[in-house]
Amino acid sequence: MINEQIRDKEVRLIGLNGEQVGIVPIKEAQRRATLANLDLVKIAPQAKPPVCKIMDYGKFKFDAAKKEKEARKKQKTVSxxxxxxxxxxxxxxxxxxxxxxxxxxxxxxxxxxxxxxxxxxxxxxxxxxxxxxxxxxxxxxxxxxxxxxxxxxxxxxxxxxxx
Incomplete structure (x- = not known):
């Protein structure tokens, strides 16, 4: 879940550089993300309270796809x-x-x-x-x-x- 899709009242926030901001209301977390021109991404929904991180979601998805493609390239299929x-x-x-x-x-x-x-x-x-x-x-x-x-x-x- 990203940005407005997050419906929790408060979240544990991780800042842009990976620093722990602490438990903040969702409005405050979304405000900080918009000020930084980045996205608020829920990375651990099962935690109490859920953990959210401020990051560039598009870049994160691109890097994840790139790593997955690289991993697929290296594996050998044996038939x-x-x-x-x-x-x-x-x-x-x-x-x-x-x-x-x-x-x-x-x-x-x-x-x-x-x-x-x-x-x-x-x-x-x-x-x-x-x-x-x-x-x-x-x-x-x-x-x-x-x-x-x-x-x-x-x-x-x-x-x-x-x-």
């Missing part, structure tokens, strides 16, 4: 890419899929390697586990896994994070 395999995949196809996984890991993305079981392939889960172990072994110089392959419905998967 999860998925490489899907089947239990009966051939070696050349497996190598192609693992090359893609290497590219994803080099870009800094996490990679989920999934083996999809169709029909009677569910009877031979050990083939899928063996295939995932081979894939993990080929990707060990690019990334690390934090858990063993686990079965989730009709697929078995493992998450590889970049080094």
């Amino acid at each position: 999860i890419k998925e490489v899907r395999l089947t239990a009966s995949i051939q070696d050349n196809d497996l190598n192609t899929k693992l090359r893609n996984a290497q590219k994803f890991l080099a870009q800094g993305d996490k990679v989920k390697i999934s083996v999809i079981f169709r029909g009677r392939e569910m009877m031979h889960k050990e083939k899928g586990e063996e295939l995932l172990e081979r894939a993990i072994d080929q990707l060990k110089e690019f990334g690390v896994t934090d858990q063993k392959p686990k079965l989730e419905g009709r697929s078995m998967g493992v998450l590889v994070t970049p080094k």
